[in-house]
Amino acid sequence: MNMVEKILARKSGQKSVAPGDVVLADIDLMCMHDLSANFVMKVFEHEMEGASIADPNKLAFAFDHNFAPATREAAEALAAVRRFAKKHKVKNVFDSGCGSLHHVIMEAGLVTPGMIVVGCDSHSPIYGAIGAFGTGIGNNSMAALGFTQNKGWFKVPETIKIHFHGTPMKSVMPRDISQYLVGKLGEDGAIYKALEYAGPYIESLEVNDRALFPLQAIDVGGKCGFVNPDEKTVRYVQRLFASKPSVPEFEMLANDADCRYAEIVDIDVSRIEPQVACPPTVGNVKPIDAAVGTPINVAEAGGSTGGRLSDIRALARCLANRRIHPDVRLQVVPASRDIYLAALKEGLFETLHMAGANIFPPSAGSNQAFNMGALAEDEVMISTQARNFPGRNGHPKARHFLASPLTVAASALTGKITDPRTLEVQ
């Protein structure tokens, strides 16, 4: 069995499982952002009359789509979730301004290797970066089976292994590599499958950068993505609990030597150029040359796949002692309050402020243009966000390109999509 199969077997009380099996498994953590928490709560209240929550400590809410609600409708939705949390004794509530859901949950130390973690959004596979099984489920599953029994039904997926090797060229970031994979496999290239990310390149990355890969599993249709836990996973977990009395016990479940794959894909990262996902879909990934020169209006470092400390550092390296193009609004959205504080202490915000950037509160940023980030007809955004579908950020004719933080910074500087390899970076 591989890591995912072992976790699903363990949590469903079986010796083994095989791809295609449907299992009823114990869930360790259910995490929801402000919108999904509201929708699940409504299903629980309206369709599960008289039910109670089996273990409120297995629930976590992080309000990331509203760093501060801009409409009465949004304010009511958040207030309803707060009331629900109080009523049902849900302690893990991270209110507006906390950051981006899964980054907040990771940093809070709520997930350790070997767990099953579910969300109602498509980025829940992130937990595969620390040796847990993470996937997205529906509101009805969450309310009816999750809330009341700590359980979920899962079909055991087949697994595609991606073997990455080589050293990336200068100014090529993990986002370029993870995005390249989306283009290579295609948007429906791994529907229903698990993706295992392996090889010397993945082993060389820290957990924070590994996380980009399972975060983008959904962009090829994947159910989940994972990296076999190793000493870097252990160090990451130990650091999470550095300020706490002790590290909770956890089990590292890794692949058996003889596990089977539906497919093995080999990728030499040294040949990969900066990659851009061009509109209208996440799978329309091209080497940056295809988009170079496109004038932009908005640039953003933020979102589920951005706003990490390493992203903000990359932005500051590129923009130090420079000034962004006058036609561009540059938005920096840290993925958590811890990242915000670290960036503040390192002076990154001063550098970026002087370059002309606006710093926004920790949140999901322009995701779905809920907080911010709506575009007018024909406006163009380039960002580290996860999605570029038409209409997701305002006008359906607005265009959204997805790229690495360095490409975002280089483009903000020149006012048009720019290959970061052409700029001097400190």
Place this chain on the structure above:
Amino acid sequence: MSTNWVFQGRCWKFGDNIPTDALAPTHVMFKTPQEMAASVLETVNPEFPKKVRPGDILVAGRNFGCSSGRALATKALAATKIGAVVAEQFSRTFYRNCLEIGLPLMEARGVHALVNDGDEVRVDIKAATLENLTTGKSIQGTPPSPFLLKMLEAGGLIPLLKSGKFAAGDFAGAARR
């Protein structure tokens, strides 16, 4: 709801990679199901929400319902009272969410080329077939697994749980095909 799991109606044809953003746009998220139905897929085909009739059949290409896992997307589509949804392949969250709310769906490779907008089609969910009554052509799809069919027949996950028929036998070895 058809009791024999056969649905016949007018076909609405959509392409590949239709995201949940187009099914349930952000601006309708807190609206009633009827209000959501009035915007469903409007950015892809503005005629659809205006003219879709109860019992119509939606046929899409690859990766239908991709992007956000938002379960509201299936609920918005169900609110149009559409009969069934057929696609070359669904995104997994959309597939799962459809079953959980009891919205009949079927995957069939090659179905996209078999139909045109406005054709009269008949879908048999249990047999996993689609027949184009306008052209006389038909296609075999992938039948749902026993557990998934049971959930669909119950009307979704919550009715299945309430019926008391949600049993341990549905899982693992018993469900292994």
